[in-house]
Structure formats: structure tokens, C-alpha cells
Amino acid sequence: MASPQCCANPPTLSPAAGDGKVVDSFGGLRAYLAGAQESKAAVVLISDVYGFEAPNLRNIADKVASSGYFVVVPDFLHGDPFVPADADRPLQVWIKEHAPEKGFEEAKPVIAALKEQGVSVVGAAGYCWGAKVVAELAKANEIQAAVMSHPSFVTVDDIKEVKCPIAILGAETDVMSPPELVKQFKQVLSSNAGIGSFVKIFPGVSHGWTVRYDSNDAAAVKNAEEALADMIEWFNKNLK
Numbered sequence: 001m002a003s004p005q006c007c008a009n010p011p012t013l014s015p016a017a018g019d020g021k022v023v024d025s026f027g028g029l030r031a032y033l034a035g036a037q038e039s040k041a042a043v044v045l046i047s048d049v050y051g052f053e054a055p056n057l058r059n060i061a062d063k064v065a066s067s068g069y070f071v072v073v074p075d076f077l078h079g080d081p082f083v084p085a086d087a088d089r090p091l092q093v094w095i096k097e098h099a100p101e102k103g104f105e106e107a108k109p110v111i112a113a114l115k116e117q118g119v120s121v122v123g124a125a126g127y128c129w130g131a132k133v134v135a136e137l138a139k140a141n142e143i144q145a146a147v148m149s150h151p152s153f154v155t156v157d158d159i160k161e162v163k164c165p166i167a168i169l170g171a172e173t174d175v176m177s178p179p180e181l182v183k184q185f186k187q188v189l190s191s192n193a194g195i196g197s198f199v200k201i202f203p204g205v206s207h208g209w210t211v212r213y214d215s216n217d218a219a220a221v222k223n224a225e226e227a228l229a230d231m232i233e234w235f236n237k238n239l240k
Contacts, residue, residue, distance in 0.1 A: 006128060006152060006176060007084050007091060009212040011054040018058030020065065027110030032058055032073040035065030041239045042070040042119040044110060044143075046103065046130030048152075048211060049091070051081035056211050057127070060228055067232050069239075070119065074110050076103040076133070100132035100153060104140075107133060111142055121145075121239045125231055127211045128152045128176070138162045145238035147231045149210040152176040159188045165196035167234040169227050174207040198234055202227065 015022065020034030032052055043064050047057055052075045065071045082094050111122055123145040126134035131151030138146040139161040146166040148154065154177065159166075166189065170182035179201050189197035202209065202223060210227040213220040 006049060006207070007082060008206070008208060009214070010084055011050050011056060011212060013050065013053040013081065014055050015053050017053065017055035019062045020058070020071070026072055026074065027106075027113035029106060029110060030075040030079070031110070032061060034058075034061045034071040034073075035069050037070055037117065039068060039070040040118065040120045041068065041235075042072065042114045042122050043235060043239075044107065044114075044122065044124045045071060045073045046076065046107070046124060046126035046133045047073065048128035048130060048208065049077075049082035049094070049098075050212075051075065051077045051079075053081070054211065056213065056215070056224075060211065063228060064125075064232060064235070067236065069123075069235065070114070072110060072114065074107070076106055076130075095129075098129075100129055101136065103130070103133040104136035107137055108142060111137075123147070123235045123239050125149070125235075126151070128208060132158075135159070135162070138164050138166055145235055147234055149227060149231070150174055150177060150207045154185075156181075156184050156188060159185045162189070162192075162195060165234070165238045167198040167230065168200070169210065169230060170199070170201040171205045171207050171209055172201060172203045173205065176207055196238065198230070200230065 052073045061071045121144045124134045124143045125147035131148035132153040135158045149169045186199035213224045
């Protein structure tokens with residue numbers, strides 16, 4: 001079950017955020033695009049419950065794009081991000097309409113659209129809710145590299161079925177994926193010699209730290225930037 005930690009530090013959404021552009025349809029979904037469309041390597045970024053208009057997420061997309069990737073941030077929530085102030089629609093109700101499994105199915109046409117434009121390798125990175133979508137993509141052989149940051153709803157059984165190189169970035173304080181669970185993920189991956197893996201638990205941070213941080217908090221920014229660097233390094237290792 002989702003916890004209040006899933007929704008802590010909600011961002012102020014901005015449809016105009018980022019240096020990229022928003023298109024009405026990419027693989028059937030509205031999406032934020034960044035980077036060179038002619039790139040042969042692409043990354044799909046999958047948001048948390050607050051959706052693709054979060055400025056920090058678009059900033060991440062721009063930075064990943066600056067490393068040579070064509071980046072797509074689809075609106076898997078269809079313009080309906082979670083609103084903490086809506087007492088009539090708590091997370092338990094909202095999530096029934098936005099199951100990560102639905103996001104997984106909608107990600108397939110996005111990946112197909114990337115391949116149609118000439119992309120040869122695709123990575124996916126997901127945050128909280130989006131990490132479960134990434135897990136499903138990694139299990140289905142849809143992507144060539146995966147990164148999950150402070151995953152929600154991901155199980156040990158999911159990790160056992162992963163079929164591509166995967167990095168998992170966990171938080172010291174995390175109800176959804178506590179360090180004990182992340183260590184189980186690591187144990188499973190370590191026993192699978194055929195799948196490359198990188199597992200790291202960041203000390204002194206909480207669930208959501210990579211994307212829902214205060215840009216005025218130097219320590220929070222530093223931790224988020226370290227996670228971003230780890231993610232880009234993983235894609236550089238496995239997609240280029």
C-alpha cells in the first residue's frame with residue numbers, strides 16, 4: 001500500500017518548464033522531448049505520481065539529453081497528476097485509475113515510435129511510481145538498460161525476472177523500498193551473472209530525494225546530482 005512518504009514535497013508543476021519541447025503525441029502520448037532526435041540512443045523518463053510537468057524532472061531530462069541521448073518524458077498520467085489537497089481522491093483512489101501496469105502497456109508504443117525514427121538502443125529510468133513501470137519494461141525485454149530511483153511497488157519477484165542491465169538507487173529512509181528490501185534486490189541481482197547491476201543506498205536521504213528536492217537546499221541538490229550522475233554513467237556504460 002502506498003504511504004504518505006510517496007507524496008511528500010510535491011512539486012509546483014509547470015507546463016513551460018525545461019529547455020525541450022512538449023508535443024501532443026509521441027507514441028500516442030503527450031510528451032516532453034529533449035535532445036537530438038537523430039540520436040541512436042534514447043532514454044524514456046517515467047515520472048512519479050506528480051507527472052511529467054515537474055520542473056525537476058524536466059531538468060533531469062535536459063541533463064540526460066546533454067549527454068547525447070534523445071529523451072522522452074511521456075505523460076502517462078494523461079494530465080491527471082496526483083493532487084494531495086484533493087481530500088475526495090486520496091492516493092489509494094487515484095492509484096486505481098493510474099496503475100503502473102497501465103503505464104507499462106502505454107510505454108510500448110513510445111518505444112516503438114523511438115525505433116521507428118531510427119533509435120537502436122533504449123534505456124528507461126523511473127521514479128517512485130515510474131520505477132514499477134521500468135521494472136515491467138525490464139522484465140519484458142523492451143529496453144536495453146534500466147534505472148530505478150526509490151522504487152514503489154517493486155518486489156523481489158520483479159527483480160528476479162529482469163532481463164537487462166539495471167541500476168537501483170535507494171534511500172536510507174524509505175517506507176516504500178526500505179534498505180532491507182533494496183539489499184534483497186542486490187542479493188538477487190548478484191546471483192544472476194548474466195545481468196549487469198548496480199545497487200546503491202544513499203545515506204541521509206528519504207524517498208523521492210532524486211526528483212522532489214528543494215533547489216534552495218544545497219545538500220539536497222548535491223544528493224540529487226549524485227544520483228543523476230550515477231544514472232547517466234549507467235546509461236553511458238550500457239547504451240553506448
